[in-house]
Amino acid sequence: MSSRAQDAFREHFLVAPDRGPFALSEREAYRRWRDWKLEHHPARAAEMVVEIADLAKPTAAEREAILDLVRRTNMALYACTGRCRDEVDVRPDLMKFAATFGLGLLEQHRSAGLDGIVAIEVADEGGRAGFIPYSTKPINWHTDGYYNPPAELIRAMTLHCVRPAAEGGINGLIDPEIAYIRLRDRNPDFIRALMHPEAMTIPAFEEEGRTRATSTGPVFSVEAATGALYMRYTARKRNVVWRDDPATRAAVEALMDILTGGHEPLLFHTRLEAGQGVICNNVLHDRSGFANATGSAPGRLYYRARYAERIAGSLADAAHAA
Numbered sequence: 001m002s003s004r005a006q007d008a009f010r011e012h013f014l015v016a017p018d019r020g021p022f023a024l025s026e027r028e029a030y031r032r033w034r035d036w037k038l039e040h041h042p043a044r045a046a047e048m049v050v051e052i053a054d055l056a057k058p059t060a061a062e063r064e065a066i067l068d069l070v071r072r073t074n075m076a077l078y079a080c081t082g083r084c085r086d087e088v089d090v091r092p093d094l095m096k097f098a099a100t101f102g103l104g105l106l107e108q109h110r111s112a113g114l115d116g117i118v119a120i121e122v123a124d125e126g127g128r129a130g131f132i133p134y135s136t137k138p139i140n141w142h143t144d145g146y147y148n149p150p151a152e153l154i155r156a157m158t159l160h161c162v163r164p165a166a167e168g169g170i171n172g173l174i175d176p177e178i179a180y181i182r183l184r185d186r187n188p189d190f191i192r193a194l195m196h197p198e199a200m201t202i203p204a205f206e207e208e209g210r211t212r213a214t215s216t217g218p219v220f221s222v223e224a225a226t227g228a229l230y231m232r233y234t235a236r237k238r239n240v241v242w243r244d245d246p247a248t249r250a251a252v253e254a255l256m257d258i259l260t261g262g263h264e265p266l267l268f269h270t271r272l273e274a275g276q277g278v279i280c281n282n283v284l285h286d287r288s289g290f291a292n293a294t295g296s297a298p299g300r301l302y303y304r305a306r307y308a309e310r311i312a313g314s315l316a317d318a319a320h321a322a
């Protein structure tokens with residue numbers, strides 16, 4: 001991030017909030033918010049699935065069921081029971097579905113179609129070829145757009161499965177607020193280190209034909225306008241420079257342990273089937289490697305759309321009240 005980008009970030013995000021649950025000095029507010037959060041979080045991925053008859057027009061009850069989950073976990077899974085498996089017809093329906101939740105400010109992505117949707121599938125040629133999302137390889141834990149400048153941060157996204165892989169392609173999902181809680185409960189110094197404005201640097205790199213500028217910033221910050229926690233993170237080892245001090249190293253190690261240690265009960269693995277999807281406030285996720293069927297059968301196809309806004313009305317009252 002250039003210093004201008006840093007200034008723009010500081011204008012909208014707090015790295016040392018002095019009130020609310022994310023202020024390290026506010027132990028009581030934190031405890032109330034944390035207890036509410038842990039009490040209301042679903043215990044299994046299956047409890048996070050909402051059936052939707054018509055993606056283009058969710059009913060009031062379907063919409064409320066999704067919002068209720070997003071308020072508690074920053075994400076919901078949906079299973080479309082109507083027409084939503086056709087790879088052409090489902091695209092406008094996905095846009096309408098997102099609009100129902102106040103999502104309209106799509107990111108500008110080089111590989112997006114005219115409607116703003118990016119097809120995540122194996123691409124052996126064209127602009128997507130050679131990049132991991134468009135291969136069968138696993139993708140490490142991250143939040144989307146962790147390398148973006150502040151003006152282009154991703155706050156929400158939808159991921160829709162048109163066709164699953166023949167084998168694999170499982171997504172890990174965890175609410176960044178749960179990661180925050182686990183870290184703070186282990187040691188508040190982990191939070192202090194990860195809220196440092198220079199905690200994580202992504203050096204400039206080429207991505208799908210465009211050069212991304214160096215991006216330096218915190219892992220956790222609080223959006224000034226909403227009080228919402230924002231997380232910017234990648235678990236990849238290459239092309240990431242962590243702040244060179246023991247506190248940051250310890251915090252990064254603890255976070256990695258939460259994500260990959262196999263002991264976090266609120267981290268779910270799920271394989272989306274055709275017509276299923278995720279709508280979320282850019283939660284932490286990964287993807288296992290996968291295999292498509294051999295022969296001429298079409299392979300795994302997901303549609304992804306990413307937005308500058310958070311899901312409307314998804315901030316839990318408990319976070320405000322705390």
Ligand SMILES: [Fe+2]
Binds near residue numbers: 142143144285
């Ligand atoms: Fe992603």
